[in-house]
Amino acid sequence: MYMIKEMPVNERPRERFLKYGRTALSERELIAIILRTGTRSVNVLDMASSVLKRFDSITAINGCSVSDLTTIRGLGPTKAVQILAALELGRRLYEERHLLNRETLDSPKAVYQFMRLHVETKTQENFYCLYLDTKSRLIERVKIYVGTLNSALVHPREVFRHALRLSAASVILIHNHPSGDPAPSESDREITDVLRKNGEMMDIRVVDHIIIGRGRYYSFRENGEY
Numbered sequence: 001m002y003m004i005k006e007m008p009v010n011e012r013p014r015e016r017f018l019k020y021g022r023t024a025l026s027e028r029e030l031i032a033i034i035l036r037t038g039t040r041s042v043n044v045l046d047m048a049s050s051v052l053k054r055f056d057s058i059t060a061i062n063g064c065s066v067s068d069l070t071t072i073r074g075l076g077p078t079k080a081v082q083i084l085a086a087l088e089l090g091r092r093l094y095e096e097r098h099l100l101n102r103e104t105l106d107s108p109k110a111v112y113q114f115m116r117l118h119v120e121t122k123t124q125e126n127f128y129c130l131y132l133d134t135k136s137r138l139i140e141r142v143k144i145y146v147g148t149l150n151s152a153l154v155h156p157r158e159v160f161r162h163a164l165r166l167s168a169a170s171v172i173l174i175h176n177h178p179s180g181d182p183a184p185s186e187s188d189r190e191i192t193d194v195l196r197k198n199g200e201m202m203d204i205r206v207v208d209h210i211i212i213g214r215g216r217y218y219s220f221r222e223n224g225e226y
Helices: 013-020 027-035 045-056 057-061 077-100 108-119 156-166 184-203
Strands: 125-130 138-146 170-176 205-212 217-219
Touching: 013 027, 027 045, 045 057, 057 077, 077 108, 108 125, 108 170, 108 205, 108 217, 125 156, 125 217, 138 156, 138 217, 156 184, 170 184, 184 205
Parallel strands: 170 205
Antiparallel strands: 125 138, 125 170, 205 217
């Protein structure tokens, strides 16, 4: 095994970053920079390789807990936190850019692309509402509930309280299926029906209910359930 300091200078991740810029580096090299150092038995590039091999993709790593990451040889809680903190900054940057640009959420696919990085890897069901103005531009995203969904727990009062506060013209319902299969359950259909009817009474349109699985989604609107 060789240490980073034994590598030619022009092959070391930090030096390559400084010379060629961030986009020239591989995911392995970027993770190595975040980790900073290896251990006596594992150099930092090999540790980065082990992370990518174990979890397969950046999206999968983003869904990990600290304890998941510390199963990697040489990777303790401090290094696990460094990785997850860096990924969280990336997620917030992505989100901030969309919010600053007043993302127009005028199709189920646009909603899916906007929300997938945020909910796709969650291990519990998360129920969100996206509140829109009259031009279908995002005003605010609000997390309403975390846990197994049913109509008794996702209450219309909570959903439409935020709509009134924000003077929203419409709302899109979003939740994830941790199983990865976005097909709606009977409970999902019941929640959708209850909230849609309450929205009609308040003149706040429920545009769609989108369920996000792993790499795919189900739109009630696209599937003619509206």
